[in-house]
Amino acid sequence: MKRIFSALALCICSGLHAAPALPPAQLEALARQPYWIALGHYETGKLGGWRSYVDDDDFFLAAGGANDPTAELQATVDALYAPAGLGDQHAQCVYPARTRWLREQLRLQDLPQPQCAEFQAWFHDIAPHSAVLVFPAAYLNSPSSMFGHTLLRIDQADIDANNTALLSYALNFGAFIEGMDNSILYAWRGLMGGYPGLFALVPYREKLSEYRSLENRDLWEYRLNLTPAETGRMVEHVWELKQIRFDYFFFDENCSYRLLELLEVARPGIELTEQFPITAIPTDTVRAIKGAELVERIDFRPSRERELLARADPLSTAEQDWALRLADDPGQLASSELRALPRQSQALIQDTAFRLTRYRANGEARDSASAQRSYALLQAINRNPPPPLQVARPESPEDGHQSRTWQLGAGSRDDRAFAEYGLRMAYHDLNDNAYGFPLGAQIEILQLKLRQYEGNHWQLQRLDLANIRSLTPRNQLLQPWSWQVGGGLERVLGADGDERLVSHLHGGVGGSWQLRDELLGFALGTLRIEHNEDFAATIAPALGFNSGLLWRNRLGNLSLEASGDYFHNGEVRRSLALNQQWELTRSLGLRLSAQRQFSQLSSPENELSLELKWYHY
Structure with a gap:
């Protein structure tokens, strides 16, 4: 649309202002300037040439402007000399950043002076x-x-x-x-x-x-x-x-x-x-x-959730119970049991109840009952105000490890030694270097692991398309669900002790609990869908469980997990896994892993490995 307006103007009203005739060499050099490339959002194409990230013809004045910075620059210079009567449709009004730069680079002193009322009002606002x-x-x-x-x-x-x-x-x-x-x-x-x-x-x-x-x-x-x-x-x-x-x-x-x-x-x-x-x-x-x-x-x-939890943190279990009761029924403010508590405790309980009421109302349509509860609690807070809320500032997220991870490991599976090489495009798992990341968070995207056994036998060990876990702890005030989802290719125990490469999708939901500082317990029910050559059916479903402990200690993160899958066809698969990561530096981690796997198709297998992780973008 922009290109059409400018072309019509140049055809109908030519002669009032003449665009300068730029020598081809000057035009080409100007179009290669990094700033012009930035204004057009250009990048070098995979097979040479240029392409713009912009996927909208309305952005370009030249017919091939998305792939030709030089043609787009020439078309822009021509459009800048269109009659000023175009007003807000003039190229100077539509492209103020281009206009400024070209005026400076070409020293354009004779440009028309259109009235850009829409842009000027927007910019002034x-x-x-x-x-x-x-x-x-x-x-x-x-x-x-x-x-x-x-x-x-x-x-x-x-x-x-x-x-x-x-x-x-x-x-x-x-x-x-x-x-x-x-x-x-x-x-x-x-x-x-x-x-x-x-x-x-x-x-x-x-x-x-x-x-x-x-x-x-x-x-x-x-x-x-x-x-x-x-x-x-x-x-x-x-x-x-x-x-x-x-x-x-x-x-x-x-x-x-x-x-x-x-x-x-x-x-x-x-x-x-x-x-x-x-x-x-x-x-x-x-x-x-x-x-x-x-x-x-x-x-x-801080978020409202973080503020709520910070306010409730000094309260005892009985006092948090009072906050829950007040959030549901502010009439309990008159209770003699509540009034018997110290005034400072009452103040904290009332403020926690008010914050919980507002938290529950997030995203909900405003209703008179909720408003009345909030008003009653706010009145109580005004009569007995709590001390100022102090929220501890967490670690800055950008100070954590970088998102891409290279992995080099060595270990043994029963009596066979192996080396393992891995690459994960993004971004963090439960045991990774912990600084800047919340406990219980895992987002892994595109992880590849290749294993080399003795005798130069190579095999694809796993290819995770995605592996996401959210272990958010439940508490007296908030009851979030924990969940996990993932899919890709992985090796599992097969018939005669062989490992089978299977494709799978899995998910689970359950709960997590803060057992003490830096110690998290979790238990999830799971569902798995698998394609396995050892199974008669093309797709085999399984119900199961995944439970364990996650402990952030002085060395790093330790996890202890037990999981099981009970397939519809009668196969039962279980495993126990222990992982401890040592945080050597912000960019390096060393992980010890021990695992024991059970399957009805073969005898139990033990695996022990030591892996160096390099977090590097």
């Missing part, structure tokens, strides 16, 4: 002065949130002095999803680029409510040292991308990658996107932004 990178941390019980997310907050001047962050705008890039896709379809389409990605600029207070309240995600805010001119230049380019579609991929062309491109527009010369040729995991991109010395301050905003 945003009033960009500085920027903050916002990282909503991973939320284990939401599959779409388990990698975290990044967005930018665009601030006006004097935001700290006036405490007006809620009046800022949030710049977000995300998948545009029409209707309600189930989790499996959502994951598949996200992996395959089945959703269009769009930039959106919305009030920051809306995003703050969404992440802190509705999704219970902590927020990390990284104040960037962009100047007002750099921030304004970035926002100008955002106008150019309004309603422009990109293909959205979870692991590379995602929210974080697109924001890195914007920062390269804001500050010419920094190189961020080239660090992520395969995947762009949000924590890795935050680390890259810090490495580029763009961060001047880090602030932390």
Whole structure:
């Protein structure tokens, strides 16, 4: 549509202003400038040439602009000299960032002066002065949130002095999803680029409510040292991308990658996107932004769930029970048993009950009963206020290990020695180096392990497409479910003691409990579907269990697990596994693993291995 308007203008109203005739060599050199490449979101094609990440013809003025930066530059220069009467449809109004750069590079002093009323009003309303990178941390019980997310907050001047962050705008890039896709379809389409990605600029207070309240995600805010001119230049380019579609991929062309491109527009010369040729995991991109010395301050905003648990932490079991009762029935405030407690305990109980009431109301339609309960508790809090809430700041997520893992191990399976080589694209398992990660979180994507036995016998040991576990502990106030899901290829015990490579899908649901500090117990019921050459049926289902302990100790993480699968065809498979990881450095881990496997198809097998893990992007 943009290309059509400009072409019509040039054809109908030519002669008023003449675009400069650029020598081919100058035009070619200008089109190869990194800043022009950034404005067009170009990358070198797999077979040579260029391609733009933008998947929308409306973004380009030249017919082949998506694959030809030179043609797009020439078309843009021509369009800048269209008659000023086009107003908001003029190329200078539609492409303010391109216009600014070309005016500076070509010293264009004779450009028409269109009235860009829409852009000027939009830019004045945003009033960009500085920027903050916002990282909503991973939320284990939401599959779409388990990698975290990044967005930018665009601030006006004097935001700290006036405490007006809620009046800022949030710049977000995300998948545009029409209707309600189930989790499996959502994951598949996200992996395959089945959703269009769009930039959106919305009030920051809306995003703050969404992440802190509705999704219970902590927020990390990284104040960037962009100047007002750099921030304004970035926002100008955002106008150019309004309603422009990109293909959205979870692991590379995602929210974080697109924001890195914007920062390269804001500050010419920094190189961020080239660090992520395969995947762009949000924590890795935050680390890259810090490495580029763009961060001047880090602030932390805890989620409502974290605030609730922090307020309830000093309460005894009986006092937490009182908080539950008050959240259900504020009439209990008049109870003589409650009034007999010390006033400080009453204050903490009342505040915990109020926070629990508000937590339960997250995402629910407002109703008068809930409002009345909240009001009654708020009145009690005003009469007997609690001390200020102190929430311990957790470890910064970007300070944890990097997402890609190379693995080198050696061990023995009964009387056979082996070496094992592995690569995991992302990102963390229960025993990995723990700093910066919550206990009980596991997200493994695309893990390959090759094993070399004595006699130079090689075999594929496992290929995990995904292996995700969320062991979120239950407590007196909150009762979340723990769950796991995964699938791929793996070796299992087969007939005559052989190992069979089988394909499988598995899942499970159950509970986890904090037994004491840094010690987690869990028990899940599981379902497994397997294709195994030893079985008569093509697909064999099994019910089972997975239970164990997870202990974060001074050396690292230790896990002790027992699992079993009881197949419909009568096969029973069980295992016991012990893993202890030593955290040598932030980027290196050493893991000792011992396992005993049982199957009705063969005698028990014992396996012992030692594996070095290198966390490296």
